[in-house]
Amino acid sequence: MSDQHEHLHHTHERFTPAPVTPDDAGSEALAEAFHSSFTIVKFAMLLLVVTFLCSGFFTVGPSEKAIILRFGEPVGEGQKVLLSSGRHWSFPYPVDEVVKIPITEIQQIKSTIGWYAVTPEQELSGNIPQPGASLTPGVDGYMISADRNIIHVRATLYYQVDHPIHYVFGFASAPHTVQNALNNALLFTAAHFKVDDILYNNRAGFQDAVLQRVTELADQEQLGISIQHCDVESTPPRQLKYNFDQVTTARENRNKVLYEAHTQENQVTNNAAAQAFTIANLAISARSRYIQSLEADAKAFSALLPNYKINPDLFEQQQLVQVMGNVLTNVQDKFFLPERLDGKPRELRLLLNREPPQPKTGAQM
Amino acid sequence: MKRNLLIIVTGAVLVIIFALLLFTFQVRQSEIAVVTTFGNPVGTAKPGLHLKWPWPIQQVYKFDERIQNFQDRFSENITADNINLLSSVYIGWRISNAEQFLRVFKDGSVTAAQSQLESMLRSAKSIAVGRHQLSDFVNADPKQLQFNQIENEIKQTVQGQLQTNNCGIEIEFLGIKQLGLPESVTSAVFDRMKSERQVLISHAQYEGEAEAQKIKANADREAAETIANAEAEAKRIRGEGEAEAAKTLPVFQENPELANFLLRISALQQSLNQRSTLIFDQRTPPFDLFRSIPTNTPSH
Numbered sequence: 001m002s003d004q005h006e007h008l009h010h011t012h013e014r015f016t017p018a019p020v021t022p023d024d025a026g027s028e029a030l031a032e033a034f035h036s037s038f039t040i041v042k043f044a045m046l047l048l049v050v051t052f053l054c055s056g057f058f059t060v061g062p063s064e065k066a067i068i069l070r071f072g073e074p075v076g077e078g079q080k081v082l083l084s085s086g087r088h089w090s091f092p093y094p095v096d097e098v099v100k101i102p103i104t105e106i107q108q109i110k111s112t113i114g115w116y117a118v119t120p121e122q123e124l125s126g127n128i129p130q131p132g133a134s135l136t137p138g139v140d141g142y143m144i145s146a147d148r149n150i151i152h153v154r155a156t157l158y159y160q161v162d163h164p165i166h167y168v169f170g171f172a173s174a175p176h177t178v179q180n181a182l183n184n185a186l187l188f189t190a191a192h193f194k195v196d197d198i199l200y201n202n203r204a205g206f207q208d209a210v211l212q213r214v215t216e217l218a219d220q221e222q223l224g225i226s227i228q229h230c231d232v233e234s235t236p237p238r239q240l241k242y243n244f245d246q247v248t249t250a251r252e253n254r255n256k257v258l259y260e261a262h263t264q265e266n267q268v269t270n271n272a273a274a275q276a277f278t279i280a281n282l283a284i285s286a287r288s289r290y291i292q293s294l295e296a297d298a299k300a301f302s303a304l305l306p307n308y309k310i311n312p313d314l315f316e317q318q319q320l321v322q323v324m325g326n327v328l329t330n331v332q333d334k335f336f337l338p339e340r341l342d343g344k345p346r347e348l349r350l351l352l353n354r355e356p357p358q359p360k361t362g363a364q365m
Numbered sequence: 366m367k368r369n370l371l372i373i374v375t376g377a378v379l380v381i382i383f384a385l386l387l388f389t390f391q392v393r394q395s396e397i398a399v400v401t402t403f404g405n406p407v408g409t410a411k412p413g414l415h416l417k418w419p420w421p422i423q424q425v426y427k428f429d430e431r432i433q434n435f436q437d438r439f440s441e442n443i444t445a446d447n448i449n450l451l452s453s454v455y456i457g458w459r460i461s462n463a464e465q466f467l468r469v470f471k472d473g474s475v476t477a478a479q480s481q482l483e484s485m486l487r488s489a490k491s492i493a494v495g496r497h498q499l500s501d502f503v504n505a506d507p508k509q510l511q512f513n514q515i516e517n518e519i520k521q522t523v524q525g526q527l528q529t530n531n532c533g534i535e536i537e538f539l540g541i542k543q544l545g546l547p548e549s550v551t552s553a554v555f556d557r558m559k560s561e562r563q564v565l566i567s568h569a570q571y572e573g574e575a576e577a578q579k580i581k582a583n584a585d586r587e588a589a590e591t592i593a594n595a596e597a598e599a600k601r602i603r604g605e606g607e608a609e610a611a612k613t614l615p616v617f618q619e620n621p622e623l624a625n626f627l628l629r630i631s632a633l634q635q636s637l638n639q640r641s642t643l644i645f646d647q648r649t650p651p652f653d654l655f656r657s658i659p660t661n662t663p664s665h
Contacts, residue, residue, distance in 0.1 A: 042371070045375075067394075069393060069394055069412075071391045071413055071414035072391040072392050072393035072394055072396070072412045072413055072414070073394060073412045073413040073414075074394055074412075094391065097393070113542065113543045133552050133555075134548045134549065134551045134552040134555070135545075135548065135551040136548055137439055137451050137545050137546075137547065137548060138439050141543070142545065142551075143544075144502075144503050144544055144545075144546070145503065146503050146504055146505035146510075147505065148499070148503060148554070149554070149558055149561075150546075150551060150554050150555070150558070168395075169394050169395040169431060170395075170431055170432060171431050171432045171433075171434075171457075172429055172431045172432065172433040172434065173433075173434055176434045177432065177434055177457060180434060180436070180455040180457075180540065180542060181540070183455075183542050183543070184455070184540035184541060184542060187541060187542070187543065187544060188512050188541075190503075191502060191503040191504070191510060191512055191544075192503070192504060192505055192506075192507055192510050192512075193505070194505055196565075217538075217540070220538065221432075221457060221537065221538050237555065237558075239555050240555055240558055240559060240562065243558070243559050243562035243563070244562060246562065246566055247562050247565045247566055247569065250565070250566040250567075250569035250570055251569045253569070253570070253573065254569045254570065254572060254573030254576075255573070256573075257573040257574060257576075257577045258573055258576055258577055258580070260577070261576070261577035261578075261580040261581055262580060264580075264581055264584065265580050265581065265583070265584035266584075268581075268584040268585060268587075268588045269584055269587050269588055269591070271588065272587070272588030272589070272591040272592055273591055275591075275592055275595070276591045276592055276594065276595030276598075277595070279592070279595040279596055279598075279599045280595050280598050280599055280602065282599065283598070283599030283600075283602035283603055284602055286602075286603060286606070287602050287603055287605060287606030287609070288606075290603075290606045290607075290610060291606055291609050291610055294610045294613045295613060297613075297627070298613040298616040298617065300627075301616055301617055301619075301620075301623065301624060301627060302616060302619075304623065304627070305619060305620055305623060308620065308623045309620070312622065312623075316626055319626070319627075319630055320630070321651045323630050323633060323634055324649075324651055325651070326634065327633065327634060327637045327643070328643070330637065330638060330641075331637055331641045331642070331643045332640050332641060332642065333641075333642040333643070334642075334643050334644075334645075335642070335643070335644040335645070336645060336646070336647075336652060336655070337644060337645070337646045338646060338647060338655070339646055339647065339648075348644065
């Protein structure tokens with residue numbers, strides 16, 4: 001019995017599960033490996049879940065807005081759909097999708113038609129290829145002006161996105177649509193402007209008309225943008241550069257001639273005005289002098305009259321002698337011709353146009 | 366026990382994900398989906414999460430509902446006044462009826478749709494260009510320019526064809542993108558432009574000279590007028606002076622003989638002022654004094 005009991009006891013010991021009483025080192029190592037692997041897997045799964053959730057964080061920059069699409073549908077209503085700048089969280093893909101839209105920064109787009117074939121690199125280096133005798137359709141862009149001239153025109157449009165939902169979800173490629181509107185605006189405007197107006201006479205008017213047309217198109221097509229401004233550049237065909245330059249030179253010369261004519265006009269009119277002023281002033285002073293002189297004469301007359309009345313003949317003789325004295329002092333040549341004895345008049349011959357000799361000393365008799 | 370629970374949860378999650386992939390589909394904002402059962406369209410789905418039977422029972426075709434850009438090739442047509450005009454138009458089109466679109470274009474191929482649009486645009490453009498003269502495309506007079514009208518005509522034609530064919534496509538906008546002339550014509554235009562420039566050069570020269578002459582002539586006339594006016598004014602001023610002087614006349618009238626004498630004296634003084642030669646005899650005062658001087662005159 002005791003042996004049997006002992007045997008049972010041994011048997012019992014032999015069938016006890018390994019972890020409790022491992023019977024060899026191999027099984028124990030395997031078990032431990034399983035255990036640790038399972039722990040690693042648990043940890044990895046936890047890490048994955050955490051990473052999955054953390055990947056939902058995203059940042060919206062100061063010049064953009066964001067929209068969360070949950071299962072494809074925007075989260076929120078109206079303007080609340082748009083998330084402002086800052087840190088946000090959404091469920092990671094495929095539950096949520098974040099769409100970012102540039103909004104406050106000014107977008108820029110260039111026209112693609114109207115300019116000759118040149119790459120930006122060539123333009124930057126100034127190494128522009130020589131033009132051919134004609135323009136190749138589809139390669140060289142140009143416009144046809146209202147007077148059926150060929151002209152190169154290009155534009156850069158600056159705009160802001162006002163309605164991001166419309167801009168992003170209304171158009172497969174909104175920038176491309178804006179670009180087409182700009183191209184159309186250039187073409188339409190060039191079609192009713194003459195080449196000289198585009199190039200020289202009404203550059204600002206042309207630019208304004210392009211801006212107006214592109215704004216109208218953006219409104220009609222409901223692009224959800226507001227246009228800031230538009231830079232337009234135009235140039236005559238390179239093949240005709242010399243001819244256009246010649247016209248410019250001729251116009252410059254015309255302006256020079258006109259400028260000179262205006263200068264001369266000013267001189268002539270100013271001189272005339274000065275002369276007129278002098279004439280008027282001379283007349284005024286002559287009038288004053290005349291009146292003053294007459295008044296003085298009248299005064300002298302009144303003063304002399306009493307003396308005259310006393311003895312008119314004597315007065316006259318006195319005055320005459322006094323005057324003759326003055327006159328003879330001033331007169332250059334004086335000839336005294338005594339009467340002929342026979343009472344006949346003396347014959348006197350004068351050489352006319354003779355320069356009277358200057359008196360040498362004093363008066364000559 | 367704990368380990369089993371974890372296995373069950375993981376398994377369940379995997380099964381759910383698999384089931385979701387099989388039985389649901391997402392439609393993104395700006396998209397529209399057409400669901401077909403055994404190839405027949407049974408309805409459309411708007412943006413959001415939707416249920417479906419897995420393939421091959423049901424199939425989902427998604428379409429972009431946004432406005433898409435398309436432009437045709439730069440092609441040549443003849444205008445009503447027989448001018449070869451190259452043109453290219455752009456359109457903004459969108460799928461307005463996804464079921465129709467799917468029915469007309471195999472697997473809802475956008476490329477096939479654009480190919481169809483290209484051919485419609487080509488014929489519509491040809492009709493519109495042929496109906497108008499070049500002066501309808503380019504004209505300085507806004508009233509005669511029919512640019513918008515031509516665009517509208519092309520749009521109407523294409524829109525009509527799309528409706529007739531039930532394509533499920535709508536044209537939102539259409540515009541002319543580019544106009545041009547055949548290469549050989551551009552060199553002829555250059556020659557004409559050269560002649561026009563030459564005319565402008567001579568015009569500028571002539572205009573400048575003529576205008577300058579006009580300006581100078583006007584200036585001379587203006588100057589002459591100014592001086593004439595000033596002289597008239599001077600005459601008026603002198604007249605005023607004389608009128609003023611007349612006031613002193615009564616003074617002289619007191620004794621006209623004296624006045625006359627004084628005037629003569631003054632005139633004498635002024636006339637014999639300088640550079641004069643005076644010849645006189647002994648009858649002229651004060652030389653009449655010489656009479657009393659004995660001379661070699663023989664006495665009678």
